[in-house]
Amino acid sequence: MRKTRGYMMYARPVSENNKLNIMQWECGIPGTDMYAGGYFRINLFFKQTYPFTPPVAQFVCPVYHPNVYENGTVCLDLLGDKWKPSLGIERVLYALQQLLANPNIKSPANKAASDEYKNSKARFARKVRENIKKYHTGHEWATE
Numbered sequence: 675m676r677k678t679r680g681y682m683m684y685a686r687p688v689s690e691n692n693k694l695n696i697m698q699w700e701c702g703i704p705g706t707d708m709y710a711g712g713y714f715r716i717n718l719f720f721k722q723t724y725p726f727t728p729p730v731a732q733f734v735c736p737v738y739h740p741n742v743y744e745n746g747t748v749c750l751d752l753l754g755d756k757w758k759p760s761l762g763i764e765r766v767l768y769a770l771q772q773l774l775a776n777p778n779i780k781s782p783a784n785k786a787a788s789d790e791y792k793n794s795k796a797r798f799a800r801k802v803r804e805n806i807k808k809y810h811t812g813h814e815w816a817t818e
Contacts, residue, residue, distance in 0.1 A: 683771075685718070685763045696720070699729075703767050705810070707775040708802050712810035716770060718763065728757035731770060735809035738801050740777040740788035748773070749783035 685701040687694040697720045705712035715734040721727050731753055733746040741749045752761070752769045782788035790798040 682713075683764070683767050685767060688717075697722075699763065700734075701763070701767055703771045703774075705774050705806065706771060708799055709774045709806065712806035714770075714774070714810055716767070718766065725759040725761075728753040728761075729763075729766065731766065736805065737774075737809075738784075738787055738805040739774060740779055740782045740784055740791050741773055742787075743783040747783075749778075749781055751778075751781075 682704045683702060685699050687696045688698045688700055689695070699718040699720075701716045701718055703714050703716065704710075705714060714737065717732045717734060718729040719732070720729045731748045731750070733742060733748070736744075736746065743749065748770065750769060750773055752766065777788070777791055779788045779792055787798070787801075790801070
């Protein structure tokens, strides 16, 4: 998958010293709902056992979200016990996009964000907007 214009997503192997590293991909997804207006860059790391084990997803810049750890890795069941070898990169990116819009507060990676999401959606939304302005307003969609 290079670019999926319908979803404004992209995914490509990382290039190192003019060689493609198929074990690490750089990806991008647009935010929806509360995260609309943001464009989120993600690294996917694949193990030698892929596709039998899921990739690890890590946001490049900080994301204020109940299911994103401080280091940018994501708590998502699809990348854990719900993983199936038939799932592809596009499905992973779509699931990450859906997770941004629909946090799973039963399995928080960021307790403070989870508590705020439960107790004060207005304050949570304000922090999300600040995070988007600071880290997620530009993307290189048009570049190869």
